Amino acid sequence: ETGVTQSPTHLIKTRGQxxxxxxxxxxxxxxxxxxxxxLGQGPQFIFQYYREEENGRGNFPPRxxxxxxxxxxxxxxxxxxxxxxxxxxxxxxxxGGFVNTGELFFGEGSRLTVL
Amino acid sequence: xxxxTQLDSHVSVSEGTPVxxxxxxxxxxxxxxxxxxxxxxxxxxxxxKYTSAATLVKGINGFEAEFKKSExxxxxxxxxxxxxxxAEYFCVVTGGSQGNLxxxxxxxxxxxx
Numbered sequence: 001e002t003g004v005t006q007s008p009t010h011l012i013k014t015r016g017q018x019x020x021x022x023x024x025x026x027x028x029x030x031x032x033x034x035x036x037x038x039l040g041q042g043p044q045f046i047f048q049y050y051r052e053e054e055n056g057r058g059n060f061p062p063r064x065x066x067x068x069x070x071x072x073x074x075x076x077x078x079x080x081x082x083x084x085x086x087x088x089x090x091x092x093x094x095x096g097g098f099v100n101t102g103e104l105f106f107g108e109g110s111r112l113t114v115l
Numbered sequence: 116x117x118x119x120t121q122l123d124s125h126v127s128v129s130e131g132t133p134v135x136x137x138x139x140x141x142x143x144x145x146x147x148x149x150x151x152x153x154x155x156x157x158x159x160x161x162x163x164k165y166t167s168a169a170t171l172v173k174g175i176n177g178f179e180a181e182f183k184k185s186e187x188x189x190x191x192x193x194x195x196x197x198x199x200x201x202a203e204y205f206c207v208v209t210g211g212s213q214g215n216l217x218x219x220x221x222x223x224x225x226x227x228x
Contacts, residue, residue, distance in 0.1 A: 004158065033215065035218075042219050045210070107158050
């Protein structure tokens with residue numbers, strides 16, 4: 001059983017640029033959610049995808065967008081990067097859609113630095 | 116709205132002594148509560164969860180937590196700390212209509228030899 005893998009692990013961008021982060025979910029999991037973890041803070045929910053459709057979104061602006069593919073892998077895209085977007089971005093996979101049992105399997109994250 | 120408050124940002128214990136990480140919750144309905152652990156440069160891992168069954172919940176690596184509705188608390192304990200327990204611990208509650216997880220700010224546990 002493969003775990004959740006994320007790429008890239010680290011990246012540096014400048015303000016105004018765009019970034020795409022990728023996530024492969026755990027085998028058999030059909031739900032992917034993304035969280036942003038700023039330094040010294042707990043993770044904050046960005047959005048969730050279930051069977052290729054967004055079915056939940058946190059308090060993040062539209063420049064944060066995502067995709068889920070038929071194989072349940074996912075991308076997080078952030079446009080017009082701001083300094084405050086610097087954070088660890090965590091992908092988590094689970095079974096089930098809207099109702100979250102809390103049993104999420106997390107990847108190790110992609111650390112984004114915006115200069 | 117659902118929320119959790121972790122009462123200590125940093126806890127330091129000696130190896131072999133008990134661990135207590137404190138968490139209070141706020142919920143408009145019967146909550147599901149969790150503790151997750153994050154080791155340096157590792158992903159978050161579920162330690163244990165409470166979903167309205169037994170109020171004393173046992174998790175991995177000897178950790179347990181007790182749900183106390185009267186005190187709105189869900190403190191994490193371990194009888195004897197090990198060096199490998201050094202990590203960041205997050206108290207978590209399930210959210211509202213989104214069904215997402217709401218994390219506390221975390222408690223960093225240090226274990227001294």
